[in-house]
Amino acid sequence: MKLNSFILGLLLTSSTFLTAQNKVLFKINEKPFYTDEFVRVYNKNLDLVKDESQKEVNNYLDLFVGYKLKVEKAYKEGLDQGLAYQNELKSHRDQLAKNYLNDSEVTQQLLDEAYERYKHEVKASHILLSIEENASEAEVKKIYNKAIEIRNKALKGEDFGKLAQEFSSDPSAKQNQGDLGYFTVFKMVYPFETAAFETAVGAISMPVRTQFGYHIIKTFDKRLNRGEVTVKHIMIAEKDGNTLEIEQQAKDIYKQILAGNSFEELAKNHSNDKSSSTRGGLMAPFRSGDIAFEDFEDQAFLLKNKGDVSQPFKTSLGWHIIKLESKKGIEPFEDVKFQFEGRIARDSRSQKIQLALSDRAKKEYQYQTYPKNIEALTKVISGKKLDSGWDFDQTSTLAQQPVLTINKDKVLNVNDFVKFITRQTKNSSNVKPIYKFVNDSYQKYIDSEIIAYYDAKLESRNPEFKYIVDEYKDGLLIFELLEKDIWNVAKTDTVALQNYYNLNQAKYVLPKRYDAEVFSTKNKKTANKVLKLIKKGKSIDEIKATFNTENDIQVMVRTDVFNELDHALPKPLNDSKKVNGLIQENEYFYIVKINQVLPAAQQTFEEAKQRVISDYQQELEQGWVSRLKSEFDVKLDQEVFNEVKASLNNK
Numbered sequence: 001m002k003l004n005s006f007i008l009g010l011l012l013t014s015s016t017f018l019t020a021q022n023k024v025l026f027k028i029n030e031k032p033f034y035t036d037e038f039v040r041v042y043n044k045n046l047d048l049v050k051d052e053s054q055k056e057v058n059n060y061l062d063l064f065v066g067y068k069l070k071v072e073k074a075y076k077e078g079l080d081q082g083l084a085y086q087n088e089l090k091s092h093r094d095q096l097a098k099n100y101l102n103d104s105e106v107t108q109q110l111l112d113e114a115y116e117r118y119k120h121e122v123k124a125s126h127i128l129l130s131i132e133e134n135a136s137e138a139e140v141k142k143i144y145n146k147a148i149e150i151r152n153k154a155l156k157g158e159d160f161g162k163l164a165q166e167f168s169s170d171p172s173a174k175q176n177q178g179d180l181g182y183f184t185v186f187k188m189v190y191p192f193e194t195a196a197f198e199t200a201v202g203a204i205s206m207p208v209r210t211q212f213g214y215h216i217i218k219t220f221d222k223r224l225n226r227g228e229v230t231v232k233h234i235m236i237a238e239k240d241g242n243t244l245e246i247e248q249q250a251k252d253i254y255k256q257i258l259a260g261n262s263f264e265e266l267a268k269n270h271s272n273d274k275s276s277s278t279r280g281g282l283m284a285p286f287r288s289g290d291i292a293f294e295d296f297e298d299q300a301f302l303l304k305n306k307g308d309v310s311q312p313f314k315t316s317l318g319w320h321i322i323k324l325e326s327k328k329g330i331e332p333f334e335d336v337k338f339q340f341e342g343r344i345a346r347d348s349r350s351q352k353i354q355l356a357l358s359d360r361a362k363k364e365y366q367y368q369t370y371p372k373n374i375e376a377l378t379k380v381i382s383g384k385k386l387d388s389g390w391d392f393d394q395t396s397t398l399a400q401q402p403v404l405t406i407n408k409d410k411v412l413n414v415n416d417f418v419k420f421i422t423r424q425t426k427n428s429s430n431v432k433p434i435y436k437f438v439n440d441s442y443q444k445y446i447d448s449e450i451i452a453y454y455d456a457k458l459e460s461r462n463p464e465f466k467y468i469v470d471e472y473k474d475g476l477l478i479f480e481l482l483e484k485d486i487w488n489v490a491k492t493d494t495v496a497l498q499n500y501y502n503l504n505q506a507k508y509v510l511p512k513r514y515d516a517e518v519f520s521t522k523n524k525k526t527a528n529k530v531l532k533l534i535k536k537g538k539s540i541d542e543i544k545a546t547f548n549t550e551n552d553i554q555v556m557v558r559t560d561v562f563n564e565l566d567h568a569l570p571k572p573l574n575d576s577k578k579v580n581g582l583i584q585e586n587e588y589f590y591i592v593k594i595n596q597v598l599p600a601a602q603q604t605f606e607e608a609k610q611r612v613i614s615d616y617q618q619e620l621e622q623g624w625v626s627r628l629k630s631e632f633d634v635k636l637d638q639e640v641f642n643e644v645k646a647s648l649n650n651k
Contacts, residue, residue: 025644026065026636028072035644038064040467042648057645065636067478069628074477077484085480092476093469100458100465101451103356107341110349114340115333117185117197121288123221124196125160125178130169131213136433147207147214154204160218169213182288184225190349192217226288227329229300231322232263232281237272238318250312250319257309263323272318282325296320303327358447361454365407367446373401374442377414382434392418404446406453420445486624490617500616501605507615508608512564514573515596519543519581520556520588527589530555531581534593561598 024032042060079085127150129143150167154160161177164170168178185193192215195208199219207214234253236246253266264280271277291297293315303310303324310322330336344350376398393399394415404412421441459466490497501508517540521527526547533543540557547554562569570583570590581591605612 023640023643024637025640026634028065028068028632028634030633031072033068035640037467039644039648041471057648061636061641065634066625066628067474069625069632069634070478070481071474072632073628074481077481079477079480079484082480085476089473089476092472096465096468096472097455097458100462101357101455103353103360106353106356107344110344110352111337111340114185114344114349115336117193118330118336118340119225120197121182121184121223121225122196122219123182123223124180124199124217124219125164126170126180126192126218127160127164127168127173127178127216128170128212129167129207129214129216131209133211136436143214144207147216151204151207151216154216154218160204180289181294182221182223184288186343186347187289190347197222225330226301227327228285228287229303229327230285230325231283231300231303232267232325233273233276233283233323234263234267234271234281234321235273235317236270236319246319247312247314250321254309254312254321257321257323263309281323285326293317296322300324301327354447354451357454358451361450365450365453365457367407367450368402368405369442369446370401370403373398373403373414374417374438376401377417378435378438381438392422394418403442404449406450410449410453412449417442417445420448482621486617486620490613490620497609497612497616498605500619501608501612504612504615505602508603508611510598510601510603512600513598514562514564514569514592514594515598516560516562516569517593517595518558518560518562518569519591519593520558521547521554522587522589523554524582524589526554527582527591531579531591534579534581534591 022034022036025035025038026033038061041064042057074080127147129147129150131140131143135143150163154163161179164173164178170178180188183196187193188196189210189212191208191210195205195215195217196219199205199217201219201222203219205215205217205219207216234250236250236253238246249270253270256266257263267277267281271281273281276283286297286300288297288301295313295315299310299313299320300322303322304327306324306326308324310320312319312321314320344353380398381392392415399413399415399418401414402411403414403417406412421438424437424441459469519527519530519534521530530543530547533546538546540559544555544557558568560568570580570585570592572583573580573592573594575594575597577594579591579593581589583590583592
């Protein structure tokens with residue numbers, strides 16, 4: 001949905017109140033409307049109103065009362081009960097609430113941390129010991145102790161790569177010995193990233209828990225982020241038994257490049273990399289860690305200037321020659337801030353923001369938990385298989401027992417919590433052990449419900465938020481009402497539209513128009529030359545080709561049907577002359593070639609229909625507000641209004 005400009009004007013910004021005391025300004029059917037809202041909206045829209053008359057306080061009061069009458073009419077017709085309206089309002093409200101539910105201090109800390117890490121790249125290897133998501137405490141402890149044993153072996157000098165081959169659950173460790181190459185921020189899950197960046201070069205981290213299990217990380221190197229590189233690439237693939245042959249082929253191609261042959265043509269004709277050869281060898285831009293071959297990346301980043309070509313070099317795929325297209329360092333903070341905010345919101349570091357919000361809410365609102373009722377629930381469901389088909393007796397005494405009370409006015413019972421854990425298990429296989437799953441879910445439930453409560457109280461806690469939501473709510477209702485009672489009626493009532501057109505035909509007359517070509521230049525000599533070429537019958541393309549080059553545009557041409565009052569049409573024009581020139585306006589010289597003069601003409605109903613609909617809608621809306629004033633009882637407190645008016649006029 002789109003709101004009209006007047007309603008949007010009411011939604012932009014808040015302002016301070018001029019009234020020291022909030023009083024009833026007027027009533028509609030005995031419903032009070034207060035001075036603070038009127039003053040706030042007036043001040044907010046003062047610079048947005050184009051019609052100076054609307055800035056006069058009496059006139060603005062008329063607009064404001066009309067606005068509130070429309071809202072009351074919408075409520076009277078029950079438009080606030082519409083599902084589409086409610087969904088859109090909720091969507092907008094929830095989106096707006098994000099700005100108020102975000103912990104700006106923690107978010108800024110995470111942004112600063114991410115950008116600082118973005119400046120660097122870490123080279124690390126790891127050993128992974130997998131853990132089932134809901135493993136028992138005993139199983140977790142056993143795997144942790146195993147990780148400590150392996151770490152101790154590494155600390156005593158055993159080869160880290162061989163330990164990775166022997167013990168790591170990561171299948172790739174058998175080939176790469178746990179080597180992850182270089183990476184920067186957001187390339188690994190947050191706890192792993194943190195451990196890798198915080199572990200000193202040459203050191204081995206303590207076991208680090210992620211959703212995959214425990215990791216032992218060895219950091220081998222840290223360096224400045226090399227940024228991004230784009231290269232063109234020729235690859236001669238290695239096949240069994242032809243190592244020397246392909247090496248010589250690569251060297252022969254390199255000699256041709258040095259002799260001045262086109263790198264791009266050689267790539268098209270000789271490269272075995274089908275994904276890039278058709279584009280002259282051009283590869284997508286990449287950063288450290290984006291390509292599985294570290295030696296290839298190193299060769300690319302060694303090239304310094306655009307056009308530099310590497311000597312042939314070998315990887316496990318074969319022989320390569322690369323040509324530098326472009327190279328750039330890391331972006332400034334402001335350029336990546338928005339992107340980083342999105343990345344933070346999507347990965348596990350966002351939990352820090354949620355925890356900060358939860359802590360803030362817990363400090364603001366009292367809450368009580370009921371662990372004994374959770375224990376009782378655990379016993380009841382401990383023998384059940386918690387998959388998508390499990391059920392719970394919602395009529396039992398236990399089902400009605402409390403699990404969480406917030407601020408004494410919100411009580412959540414076992415039934416509510418069961419619905420929560422049902423959603424948790426909806427797409428899961430059998431969850432074990434039950435007690436751990438229930439306890440972990442209970443902590444999540446407490447945090448999520450306290451945050452939800454904090455969210456629900458935003459309007460009562462934050463007046464600015466309440467005003468913005470209320471104004472959007474009213475604006476949305478008015479939009480629904482206008483669409484139903486005015487816009488749709490105006491579009492579909494063809495008889496009324498035709499009658500309106502018949503009574504207002506003078507509004508729908510096309511003025512005199514010129515089908516013309518307008519040539520312009522700042523140089524008078526050039527203008528005279530253009531005039532001569534036009535008179536000789538030269539085409540627009542021929543004239544442009546005569547004077548314009550890729551880097552120097554001397555003559556501009558616009559072809560259109562111009563209204564006689566159009567500012568783009570130079571004046572004066574002689575209708576009897578096919579070519580008018582030279583006409584000077586300011587620093588430009590114009591020549592106008594008139595193809596046809598179109599006299600003023602009455603538009604038919606069909607030609608003017610869209611304008612007729614728009615004008616008829618405006619007429620309906622103006623009369624509609626007058627009818628609303630008759631339908632509702634409006635009582636203005638003149639004394640209070642005089643106080644407000646005096647205050648605003650003395651601002």
